[in-house]
Amino acid sequence: SSSSYDAVIIGAGAAGLFCAAQAGQQGLKVLLIDHAEKVAEKIRISGGGRCNFTNRDLDVRAPHKYYVGQNPQFCRSALSRYTPADFIALLDKHGIAYEEKHKGQLFAQRSAEDIIRMLLAECAAGGVEHWQPCSVKKVTFSALSTDTGSAGSYAIQTDRGTVTAPRLVIATGGLSIPKIGATDFGYRIAQQFKLPLIERRAGLVPLTFDGDAWKPYAQLAGLALPVEISTGSKKERMSFLEDLLFTHRGLSGPAVLQISSYWKDNTPLHINLLPGTDMTEVLQQAKARSRKLVANELAAHMPTRLADAWTSQQPELQRPINEASDKALTRLAEQLSRWEITPNGSEGYKKAEVTLGGVDTKALSQQTMEAKNQPGLYCIGEVVDITGWLGGYNFQWAWASAFACAQAMAQQ
Ligand code: FAD
Structure with missing residues (x-):
């Protein structure tokens, strides 16, 4: 027997947590899975422990100025629908103090833990089920022959049993800092479903x-x-x-x-x-x-x-x-x-803050982050071939791509 969800999200980092919270709050039954012991380790160590969560100077009409990839314009739609001001408003709602340090970079005043707690509270508000640590062994897709409103179903085999959902979100991030749980899982899933990949290399690195x-x-x-x-x-x-x-x-x-x-x-x-x-x-x-x-x-x-x-x-x-x-x-x-x-x-992935390259944006819809040729499969955050400058741009991409994905899933 297997339990079924409206959406399963793999990776409880920046993008996965935010997507789960948004989708849950829109009424979807969401399961969030991560193999690491602790949630959002990268947020915890980011910005020297204070998390540079966005950049106030981001001009959403000119993403090529702050983002690297084969097609930086890809992120324009998502960035303009969920802006730095939107994320700042969320911090305000939770009473989290922040400060600007340098060139528009906004940091939590106290600790990155505040951001993690906020995301977990948002997930709880959306009734998100959260399995961690839990590893994923295998993912399979079966197309439906009858018309039930969705194109098919994903079966996700985990060490806590198999779950199914019509929507699967890949939010497993990049390869940097393997010590805290980074893996190539997202790229392997992309390959399994024939999504093209852009070659990976370490970015924001000594x-x-x-x-x-x-x-x-x-x-x-x-x-x-x-x-x-x-x-x-x-x-x-x-x-x-x-x-x-x-x-x-x-x-x-x-x-x-x-x-x-x-x-x-x-x-x-x-x-x-x-x-x-x-x-x-x-x-x-x-x-x-x-x-x-x-x-x-x-x-x-x-x-x-x-x-x-x-x-x-x-x-x-x-x-x-x-x-x-x-x-x-x-x-x-x-x-x-x-x-x-x-x-x-x-210095390589051991020291890099991000991974350049990843899932080719050509294979994804810029409105929804859904794979064009694989219905119900979504890629968000760093696993996508969109890499921001130092200064809060990578988290802003994680929030914005997660938001676009959650909106699309809820509206289907
Ligand atoms: P992640 O946040 O990395 O989350 C991916 C999640 O997937 C992790 O929880 C991981 O455990 C899980 N996962 C991986 N493989 C599997 C698997 N096989 N099965 C299940 N789960 C899996 N960006 C900024 O904008 N501002 C900063 O201040 C900043 N500082 C940084 C400092 C450091 C030291 C580093 C390394 C990065 C920093 N970044 C910063 C970059 C930022 O952390 C990432 O771009 C961002 O976290 C990407 O979000 P994500 O959700 O896509 O991936």
Whole structure:
């Protein structure tokens, strides 16, 4: 015997919890399943434990500005039907305090736990049944021959028995941080039902460099400074003005996390270590009036450790600035404003905040998130080939795609 539901949602993360709550509150009988011990682990660790749950600056008419994927325009419909203001209103309803940190990024004032509790309360209000931990062994679909209003039925075999539903929602997220339960489940289900996939790779991730090439900078681990970072050739050049962080193995910080989602293997990054400063001019003026060491003059504009590391590699710069040649100073200015460095890879899914690629948006309806060729199968959140910038955009996509899906399921 098996119990039946109006919808079964697999994955109790950001998208799954929100979708379950919305669908339940619209009157559907919903079962939410997750294999992990704890609910919404990614929300818990997100935003340094404070969850950057949305971004106030999101312009829903121009999603290509904040989202990466084969077709970022795909998310426009969902984002415009469930906006950052809608999610903020939900927090207000629950009396959860939040604050803006940087560039429109909104964080829970107290803890990410507040967001999780809110989502669980919303699920309870919708009468959602929640099985966790519970693993899914197999999913099968049988098309109905008689016309019962739905095109078929999904049977979901779990370690607590088999359940059936005319609608199955895949909300199992991406591959990043396997330690807390990330799996390729969603991609495997997509393959089973012949939904095309876009190749996956780690995004919002620190980048690494060859040991030898990195030696001069390894001593800078821990150092942070604002930079302008860019990648890509002219036409598709992307750049960000954010903080750069030196680590033992390479580069991190918001600047590098952002650019990592656009960086392609074997291509260089360009970093302006002194954005907004004309260093050629600054060094020429210093040369005319100062007898300090080049490193000391530089240290007036950047962290001392960086100034020292930079000049120590070049004998012609280890002297008072008035004795340095114009040529050496011009080259120094160029290096600092256009430091070219080629990563050999990234820290991978162990450290990545998101997974680029996933279920091809071509296979889904942008209004409902339903698979075009597989009735009743929906994909929401990070499992879809939509990846946001750092700054709350990924959660906003999770909420918006979940909302679109829940609305569609309830209206059927
Ligand atoms: P998830 O939230 O990952 O949920 C997927 C769920 O599916 C999990 O509960 C998992 O246990 C379950 N699952 C997986 N496989 C199976 C299976 N086989 N069977 C059953 N269940 C399964 N984004 C922001 O917008 N702001 C931030 O501040 C932010 N900070 C982040 C910090 C870190 C360290 C990380 C890793 C990510 C961060 N992100 C942030 C990204 C954000 O967490 C994700 O984009 C978002 O959680 C995706 O939502 P989702 O519901 O699609 O997937």
